[in-house]
Amino acid sequence: MSTRIAFLKGHGTENDFVIVPDPDNALELSPAAVAALCDRRAGIGGDGLLHVVRSAAHPEVRHLAAEAEWFMDYRNGDGSIAEMCGNGVRVFARYLQRAGLVGEGDLAVATRGGVKTVHIAKAAAGGDITVGMGKALLPEGDVTVSVADRHWPARNVNMGNPHAVAFVDDLADAGDLYDPPPFSPAAAYPDGVNVEFVVDRGPRHVAMRVHERGSGETRSCGTGACAVAVAAARRDGADPAATGSPVTYTVDLPGGSLVITERPDGEIEMTGPAVIVAEGEIDAEWLETVNP
Numbered sequence: 001m002s003t004r005i006a007f008l009k010g011h012g013t014e015n016d017f018v019i020v021p022d023p024d025n026a027l028e029l030s031p032a033a034v035a036a037l038c039d040r041r042a043g044i045g046g047d048g049l050l051h052v053v054r055s056a057a058h059p060e061v062r063h064l065a066a067e068a069e070w071f072m073d074y075r076n077g078d079g080s081i082a083e084m085c086g087n088g089v090r091v092f093a094r095y096l097q098r099a100g101l102v103g104e105g106d107l108a109v110a111t112r113g114g115v116k117t118v119h120i121a122k123a124a125a126g127g128d129i130t131v132g133m134g135k136a137l138l139p140e141g142d143v144t145v146s147v148a149d150r151h152w153p154a155r156n157v158n159m160g161n162p163h164a165v166a167f168v169d170d171l172a173d174a175g176d177l178y179d180p181p182p183f184s185p186a187a188a189y190p191d192g193v194n195v196e197f198v199v200d201r202g203p204r205h206v207a208m209r210v211h212e213r214g215s216g217e218t219r220s221c222g223t224g225a226c227a228v229a230v231a232a233a234r235r236d237g238a239d240p241a242a243t244g245s246p247v248t249y250t251v252d253l254p255g256g257s258l259v260i261t262e263r264p265d266g267e268i269e270m271t272g273p274a275v276i277v278a279e280g281e282i283d284a285e286w287l288e289t290v291n292p
């Protein structure tokens with residue numbers, strides 16, 4: 001009889017994830033296995049995978065174990081590794097809460113993009129979760145993104161992972177987003193980039209579509225929404241560090257809305273939903289066939 005491996009399925013504003021609890025880091029999850037699990041026809045399906053591991057059990061973040069008990073080992077749907085996932089970290093926290101592995105209040109989660117603090121509201125089995133996303137870096141230099149023969153200047157924003165934010169007249173300008181939008185100069189993003197296309201909806205209210213590195217077009221991207229809020233604030237002349245007042249943007253995405261606040265110290269908070277929709281078991285024999 002084959003061993004079975006637990007999984008859950010969850011989403012945050014319809015950015016969906018396969019969740020694989022593996023506290024002792026006992027599973028070998030190759031890029032091919034992750035891609036197979038995230039496959040929407042031949043696997044479970046998801047934009048990415050949240051491998052839930054105790055920090056002490058993972059060589060990349062063992063040094064953070066005293067600070068953050070749990071490590072979000074995030075993988076994109078194509079099996080590639082990313083530094084950070086904003087929707088993912090809320091869903092990750094929701095899983096830990098639901099499994100009784102953490103209590104109420106603030107929770108530190110280790111990611112490749114640093115330790116993030118997640119606030120889970122009291123008695124909230126559902127409801128929104130707020131995450132301290134850290135500070136945005138705004139590397140200097142012009143970046144251009146393209147769709148077919150159209151080109152837009154883009155703001156380079158790093159939220160632990162790289163983003164290129166382009167303001168457009170209409171979200172349809174982004175086209176079908178099947179392929180990663182080309183960008184230049186190539187040296188701006190040696191490891192690829194997440195590209196956001198943004199339109200205005202009203203005062204401090206924008207809407208976006210995103211092509212995610214390693215996942216394609218998704219219905220939401222939390223780090224992308226933070227990058228967009230910071231780029232929109234700078235474009236609108238709003239810099240919390242200069243004024244001493246926080247700035248909040250609502251960012252609409254195809255899968256829902258996220259609320260992003262940048263504080264005068266540069267720290268960014270993101271608030272949005274995190275939902276677990278199912279749980280089950282992965283057949284270990286099948287996993288072996290896709291995990292060479």
Ligand SMILES: N[C@@H](CCC[C@H](N)C(=O)O)C(=O)O
Pocket residue numbers: 015048076081082083084085086087088161162194212213214215218220221222223224
């Ligand atoms: N959907 C995520 C971002 C996931 C990582 C990204 N595709 C990358 O490669 O950087 C989010 O909610 O932030």
